[in-house]
Amino acid sequence: MPNEFNQQIIEEFRANGGKVGGPFEGARLLLLTTVGARSGARHTTPLGYLPDGGGRVLVIASAGGAPNHPAWFHNLVANPLVTVEDGLFTYEARAAVLEGAERDRVFARAVEADPGWADYQARTARVIPVVALQGVDGGPPKASSAGETLKLVHDVFRRELALIRKEVTESGAGLGAQLRVNCLTLCQGLHNHHTGEDIAMFPFLAGHRPELAPVLERLGREHERIAVLIEELREVLSAEGADPPLVLAEVERLTDELERHLTYEEEQLLPVLGT
Template sequence: MPNDFNQPVIEEFRANHGRVGGWFEGARLLLLTTTGARSGKPHTTPVGYLPDGDRVLVIASAAGAPKHPAWYHNLLANPRVTVESGVFTYEADATVLRGEERDRAFARAVESDPGWAEYQAKTDRVIPVVALTEVPGPPNINAKSMGEAIKVVHDAFRHELALIRKEIAESGTAGGLATQLRVNCLTVCQGLHNHHTGEDTMLFPMLGERYPELAPVMDRLKREHERIAALLAALKEVVSDTEAEPGHVLAEVERLTDELEAHLTYEEEQLLPVLDAATA
């Protein structure tokens, strides 16, 4: 069972699609469920994470305690875990990073938040970094209707872009872009590309067939997808430049955010009532 500190966080996380207040407010947080190494029972723990392309990284810091956290020992014994992102729940395979790969990942974490270095300085153990890679399978969206599913996915993109804008602004607008910030930008670009591809190839054709009167809406949304794709390409090009200045990247992120917010708002206004009625 979760401990007394974790349980309220877990409940708030699940009730609000990953949003929590207090100590973890505004953080990238997931719920990690491992299988007890001794008990064989599931144990759920809120942990911070770092985007890393098609996987996420979690760090077994235990706030610099002398011993690894229990969840780390659990996944060593049973590397198949369950991840809750607030939007999706999925099975994942846990891999402990070793050697240079671990050191590079931890350095990225420290560059984005010096608190990780403070934790390492407090302990004699080498703080582990663990990659969680999703096991292929149908997505499990934490929503009760198709309309709610679209809304929670949209809100996840809004949240991530807000975090990225905040992180870039706090890093200053001169000097090179931090490596983890570059990864964060590229990860959200890929996520948006995948989301819009899914809509273009599955959701929109299905709606167009069932609701011919939505044809003008579908046409507009597809055109907006094309404009957003161009903005994603521009952001990826800027971010891929290792000498890109944060101020330049921030300008591209804000351009994308403005266009995307208008698109998401229109899509929600036009499609959510239809989708909710279809699944009522």
């Protein structure tokens, strides 16, 4: 029988491009669909996740510290090919249960970021599994137009930057390993997005809408400025004993520049791309 609370989250997530309210407002959330180990039926579960870079995300089978693994974990052990929804894309992924030192290192990273994971582990005798989800087959954006896709992508970056600012502010004296990964994953995502625009979308628009030349030139210059800010943030993150106030200052510089850029791009291109 479907869990009514989970079903409400799933419906809200799908209706709002990955945004939900209530206890999970502002959290990193995905929808994981597994195939039942016994039934063969598809089951969808909302889960918090941790960025891991390289197109890989991590989920933790805590079940709130319950004595048994959650059903979704048993399902993906039996059938490792799963479906992931992140609010923008729906894609196939291969699930791999982390073992030994790798599991312990990643779980420690999660605990450093959120001590609640340690509380869950303390409640149960089982070793709480950590699962890596690696995309193997991408799907189209969940949008009806290029403009809607662009706005959804922008909003993902806005949410992630807001979350990272909050995490850095609350990080205390040291910058945890998971927070570094979060920042670096964001940096790579921005780089990939702007590179894609530079080599594909902007040349296409320039060829079909020559009147947009001044807009595209400005957006290209802004990409260059943002690339410098991304590299400066990476340098601060790579320093031994990275100082949270310095990291926060770089994140805020990037946020301010990026928000101006995203707002201008939306004002100029959404009417052309459709919404």
